Amino acid sequence: MKDPSVRDRLSKEMDVLCLEMEAAGLMNHFPCLVIRGICDYSDTHKNKEWQGYAAMAAAAYAKDLLNRTAPNRVEAEKKLTKVIDEGFAHGYLKGVHSLASASQSGVESLKVDKYLEKLRNWLSPPDLSTNYNKALEQRNPGSGQWFLQIEAYKAWKREPNFFLWLNGIPGCGKTVLSSTVFENLEKIEACSQNLLYFYFDFTNTEKHSFEKLICSLIHQLYYKSEKVRRYLDSPNSSFDNGRRRPSIDLLSTTLQNMLQQAGEVWIVLDALDECKTRKYYPTGGLLPWIRNLRDLQTNIHLLITSRPEQDIKETVEKLARNKDIISLQSDLIEDDICGYIRARVKQSEGLSRWHERPDMQSKIEATLVEKANGMFRWVSCQFDVLEHCYSPQEVEMVRATLPATLDETYARILENIPPNHMHYAKRLLQFLSFSERPLRIDEAVDAIAVDTASRPRFDPQNGSPIPEISKYCYSLVVLFTKKSNPYKDEMVTEIQLAHFSVKEYLTSNRLAKSIKMDFEEAAARASISEACLAYLLDLDQTCKPQEIIKSYPMAQYSAQYWTSHAIIAETHSETGFKLAIEFFSCKDSIETCLELYDIG
Template sequence: MDPLSATASIIAILHLSAKVLTYLNDVKDASKDRAQCAIEASNLHSLLVSLRFRLEEGGASQPWYTTVRALAVENGPLDQFKQALETLRTKMTDGGRLKQAGKALMWKFKKEEIASIMARMERLKTLVEIALQMDNFKLSQAVKDDTSFVRTHVPVIQSGVETIRQEQDSIRHHRLLEWISSTDYPAQQSDIIKRRQEGTGQWFLDAPEVARWLNEAKATLFCPGIPGAGKTMIAAIAIDHLLELAQSSSHGVAFVYCNYQAQEEQDTSSMLAAILKQLVQGRLSAMEPIEQLYQRHADRGTRPSLDEIYNALRDVLAHYPSVHIVIDALDECHDGMRRQCLDKLRDLQARRNVRLMATSRFIPEIQDAFRKALRLEVQASREDVKRFVAGQTYRLPRCIQRDAALQEMVQEKIVEAVDGMFLLARLHTDSLLDKRTAKDVKSTLAKLSKGTAALDGAYREALHRIQGQLDGDRELAKIVLSWITFAKRPLTTNEICCALAVEPDESEVDPEKVPDVEDLVSVCAGLVVVDQESAVIRLVHYTTQEYFERTRDAWNPGGHLHIATTCLTYLCFKAFRSGGCSTDKEFEERLQQHQFLDYAAKHWGQHARAVEAEVANLACTLLQSGLLSCAVQVSEISDYKYRKYRGYSIRYPKITALHCTAWFGLASIAERVLSTVEEIATDAVNAKDSWGRTPLLLAAEQGHGDTAKLLLDKGANVNAQGGHYGGNALQAASEGGHEQQVVKLLLDKGANVNAQGGDYGNALQAASKGGHKQVVKLLRDKGAYARLDADDHMTSFHLFYWHSI
């Protein structure tokens, strides 16, 4: 290596050290380690500048130059210092990515890591100081000693660098996976399998149908069962078995737990994205398709389309010889989404070795969809029910625990009564919790309900036990059951505890009013459970939800009013009077500090719609003040908290009160808002928000026919174009399949059935894209046509679908 090459190495290090010094000065929460590191790096930077000029001034024939060149050999002192600088830069900036995203630089080093970096700096500083003395013999000896040291320690140093790189990759992978899907089905799996009574469900794993499904290429297994038969537990047992097998094989496993309370969030895209996430977690080498989607969408704040997620999933499946996918509670998924999701999964199954399993109640449409599949009915066996009841003995009164004969009687009587329903076994077991004598236990066992009405009888008995509690416990149970029953999505324990602490006419939550979640569960007579891994509080079963919805007028007619009032009161808190947050950090802190804000902002209008007249005054307080921008920011942004591009939190639409009422379908409140606006009503109803959307487009998109009619009667332009998609109200209503509510209304009011524009193309293509046959037929009857030129974006599938009707 000639002196010029040594000089070039020093110049490269000087450029890098200048950047690192800038980062070190910008680090948030600076520590003593950071300060000392900055001082040493600065001192060494100055010494290297002097050495560079000394090299440039001298002649290559001098012996000193020959010795100095040894500093720049591979893995030599200069190389080691460069590695130290790279380590500092990488860990502080996540390889430069966090710096680009505008994130604050953080000091993330452990003491031992900094000690290693400082040691490398100190060794090079000593060598450079000797080099600047121009003492060739002393420099030769120092370089020789340092070379021996490096030869011994290079493997350790390289190992440390590799560890840091692996940590950075792990953080990046986590961020990408959370971006593609924030669902955590593995946490649900952990919660469910923990409740398995040892030995139960073995009959399922031993069944020949399961053996065929496990080993036969592209096999499908359908597992129907009556409500409460234990289908979800069987799915969890199957998943647990698959995950265990996958540890010693290269096969993939993914699963989805459908939830009746999460239908809005569990569309086809989100379900496929959750499957994609799990398969990539199992094989990080298959991360590339997600990285490509992230690069395409994250900086723009957009989400991948269904087709993009499908294509990414198809590519990831190619990394596995076979994949088992389990979908639990398919009947709890929305009809249209269920069909669409099954179509996509079957298309993947036709291309790859995908083995699909699904559980469901006996729904004719679902059974027909699986008529060619392997079939294994889920039914709680006598042995499993008996094991379950025996496993619950520790919870039962002492009169049962100390009497073996009474325990046997409890097991036998409950087994006889439940007729293959695990849920009923649980409810019947819970009915014994307050029986303190053997006589009371036997009397209760003699009256256990049986047959098709057994569940309703068990729920009535549970409510009777609730009614028998102290006044405070009884009222608390009623409110808790209302919240969980009427909630628009699953609630976390923090959310419900915060909601229960909200008091009318107060402007903040009193911490002393927040209840303990254990008390919430205790007063609800076994009807409420908490999933520990996901921290979700829920009803014990889907049938519990159905029962309370059927009987709500009898047990709690004021549920929606209480929830709507709570949401609106919370959104009017003084903490939100400043409006939307101006920075990502401020926004994230607001969400963390105010646990109920996410739910209240997103769903207040849905609850208010059921009791519009009663909450109109409170709603107008929110709508006609600076408070609205806070609620809008949260409702539009909080789902995207993993999109860590700079300024993501301020990318939400600036809307009017009328836009908000149109979105939620609050027709009477919208009319009240119109009566107070200063401008002409026609101007107000045709005003566009910052994303170019009119109130009519929002009402049509959500299928709110009464609100759409009000807006049209007040002069809304039925053919106005706008919004992200550049479409109109008819296209939005058609894509959503809102035939009766909105599409007919818009057509009757003069909507142009063949209006072109935006990503939808036209209304016919929008309806076809959404798979809404009746809307397609209605539009065709009104003269809609499909153009075949490229500008219309009509795919071959959509054309086939259109012509097949």
């Protein structure tokens, strides 16, 4: 009631003294007397200043009224429970009951949501939807359907406590296949209720570790199953009310208890070979945990994917039967690769010049199918080369000289980088190979624009156009757009190495001598720390930290990570040593760096 003219009219016509809202839902069906304290006008001047007084006045009046009520009159009245039962019998209170039930349900839902938010902050599980969505985007329609039809997969879904290991060479499509499995299980109601998953991911340190796997599975299972939630109350409340995370051993025990209570559970774990804590002293890590999981008296359907690394192979072979181990050989995925090649030849915009030349399309398709050898990744790289062929003669030359392996493919890509691009390409690949987290595209643009030998060492005008940056080393890097936060709608574009095999190659001893030294860890981290220090020294120190973040995209990254790179690089670089001396001699730079670090 915010219109005083309506209020005054009701008062005059119906002798209304005040308006009651809280008891309005009960008064027509429930015999009651409402005692209400008045604290403000029923119009736009409503305020809470006199609410305390009004409540006290109502309580005093109720007490006085009860003191004046004769006890025998109270005894003569029906009990409240009987009145309610009669009300239900006549249908008077059904609406009130429904309203109360809905309200109670809403309150409980709010409590759960609030606790889930607290739990999420406590466990800090990584956002796995980015990996899942990326895999589905890369998937060719119909790819992976063969696996859903084989008896081993059907048995895994059906039989209790079943285990499957899908293994294969780099680039054979394991992550796409695991995402196809997850998508299939989500559509089956019996499976989706307790379906858990995790992607290990070399591009993101939050997805490297066994601890993050445990935190993520706990968070997922708590959200999906009400009957396991009691196991989280005790550890969360006993560690500074959720402000301090317990040990990995206690988290593992908590998850184990939750899994035993949950009943039938399906777990899909992708890319175990990208986990950096597969085993650590004395008995911890991912592989011992999987072994213990298999020993539990539970009904867990566990599916894992990885390369056939020796430690993984030794662990799995002790747990699984031969028929539970599926090697993704080229003959199994041949149809998927053929479908991918055929679709890209006919639909790729980069090959549109051959849409009117079916003979050229057939030649490209036949050559790639013949030499793919079960590697989607190899095929993708060859397409990147073919898209830059503008004549039939160039296509024929590429077809005749295709590299046989991924190593040869990557070596050829690096060899073909123009000399005037090589400095920028190496800087970008160093950052992407050794950074603790993925780089935003605007951070990468500034990273390669730093020139430690010039003054100023960083000029925003020297940055490459954002769409062009990946062209310095095409096929080796990809741009990927995702939510900046899984619980917000703001989007951010990141640049990352295109595949785990790229990082493996760049950090191996198989590189050409001309660039091998640049990708030794000490040298690469020295280069990164130099770029970060030079960037910090050239910030506009008169700006406030928030203004710096907007104007200098790489400022926070530099402030947060230059020391971790410098520690590993040690005294590898004279330039880095001089930059560090200059930095520690500049009070303004130190203060700005600390402020940026704290914001992060």
